[in-house]
Amino acid sequence: xxxxxxxxxxxxxxxxxxxxxxxxxxxxxxxxxxxxxxxxxxxxxxxxxxxxxxxxxxxxxxxxxxxxxxxxxxxxxxxxxxxxxxxxxxxxxxxxxxxxxxxxxxxxxxxxxxx
Amino acid sequence: xxxxxxxxxxxxxxxxxxxxxxxxxxxxxxxxxxxxxxxxxxxxxxxxxxxxxxxxxxxxxxxxxxxxxxxxxxxxxxxxxxxxxxxxxxxxxxxxxxxxxxxxxxxxxxxxxxxxxx
Numbered sequence: 250x251x252x253x254x255x256x257x258x259x260x261x262x263x264x265x266x267x268x269x270x271x272x273x274x275x276x277x278x279x280x281x282x283x284x285x286x287x288x289x290x291x292x293x294x295x296x297x298x299x300x301x302x303x304x305x306x307x308x309x310x311x312x313x314x315x316x317x318x319x320x321x322x323x324x325x326x327x328x329x330x331x332x333x334x335x336x337x338x339x340x341x342x343x344x345x346x347x348x349x350x351x352x353x354x355x356x357x358x359x360x361x362x363x364x
Numbered sequence: 365x366x367x368x369x370x371x372x373x374x375x376x377x378x379x380x381x382x383x384x385x386x387x388x389x390x391x392x393x394x395x396x397x398x399x400x401x402x403x404x405x406x407x408x409x410x411x412x413x414x415x416x417x418x419x420x421x422x423x424x425x426x427x428x429x430x431x432x433x434x435x436x437x438x439x440x441x442x443x444x445x446x447x448x449x450x451x452x453x454x455x456x457x458x459x460x461x462x463x464x465x466x467x468x469x470x471x472x473x474x475x476x477x478x479x480x481x482x
Contacts, residue, residue, distance in 0.1 A: 283470070292370070292457045292473035293408070338407060350461065351398070352471055356407045 252276060253341050255355025262362050268326040270358045272339035275320065279341040281350065284313065284324045287336045287357075296337070297324070329362045336360070366392045368460050370474025377448055377481055385443045385477045387458030393438040394460035398471070399431075402455040414441040448481040455479075 255272045262268045272282075283298035299306045299313040299322065306313045312325040326333055337358045342350040367390040377383050387397055395416045400408040412433050413421040420433035430452075432444040441460075445452055455478050459471045 285473075290455075290476065290478065292368075292459075292476045294473065295470055298470070336405075350471075351410065351413065352459075354407045357405075359405070 251356070252353035253339060253355040255339050255358060257358060258356070259359045260361070262326075262329045262360065264329060264331060264362055264364050266329050266362075268329045268333065268360055268362070269323060270337055270339070270360070271321065271323045272341075272355050273319075273321045274341045274353075276341070276343075276353075277320070278343050279353075281342045281344045282313070282315065282322050283340050283352070284311075285338045285340060285354075287338065293338060326360075329360075331362045331364055334360055334362050366390075366460075366462055366470075366472045368458065368472045368474045370458055370477055372477060373475055374478045375480070377479070379449055379481055380447055382444055382446045383448055383479060385445070385456055385458075385479075387441045387443070387460070387474050389439045389460045389462075389472070392460075392462045394441075394462065395438060397435060397441040397458055397460045399433060399441075399443050400457045400459070402457060402476075404455075408457060411443075416441075445479065448479070450481045453479055453481045 253274050284296045285293035286296045287293040297308050297311045301317050310327045315322045339355040340352040342352045369388045371386045397414040399411045402408050411426045414433045414435040416435045422428045435441040457476045458474045
């Protein structure tokens with residue numbers, strides 16, 4: 250069972266445009282929602298993350314919007330650049346005081362930014 | 365940020381042989397490391413959770429006798445693919461979570477290992 254659903258599967262955006270990727274989750278116990286960026290042949294790298302106590306978090310050109318009641322969160326990439334072309338994964342987990350949190354990943358979105 | 369080093373980045377082995385993949389947290393201690401498998405253009409599939417000093421916890425459907433995990437220290441976990449077959453060819457990725465702090469949050473990923481079994 251897919252704990253985190255992600256869409257679209259692929260996305261093509263013009264340079265300078267806004268890229269929007271959406272995710273939805275079912276488990277209301279989740280309280281940590283990171284986004285990862287992965288380039289071909291590389292491991293994922295954390296891009297930005299949000300806790301459910303805020304509805305939006307912005308870091309540079311990247312913004313997470315979080316809707317707790319709808320159990321949805323999205324990644325917005327402003328002024329998209331060709332260098333942003335990569336696969337993006339949303340994830341969710343439940344934070345724990347001890348031990349490590351198991352991340353549940355979305356299915357990924359392959360973003361292509363065309364010049 | 366914290367660094368997780370995974371080695372080797374690529375390996376080609378003959379069918380029937382075993383391959384060991386190492387995952388090291390270079391500048392922090394990690395009591396728990398995770399091993400993932402990723403098929404082309406697909407998401408990361410959790411294979412097992414590796415705990416320092418104890419047996420790994422495997423996800424349903426993952427053969428623990430085939431994918432041996434050892435977490436001998438707070439900075440090293442190894443995944444050994446035993447008697448590898450072509451269907452084991454995949455991209456294997458480890459991650460580690462930093463110990464300490466109020467909450468264990470950010471997971472740091474290795475660079476991944478591309479295994480090709482011929």
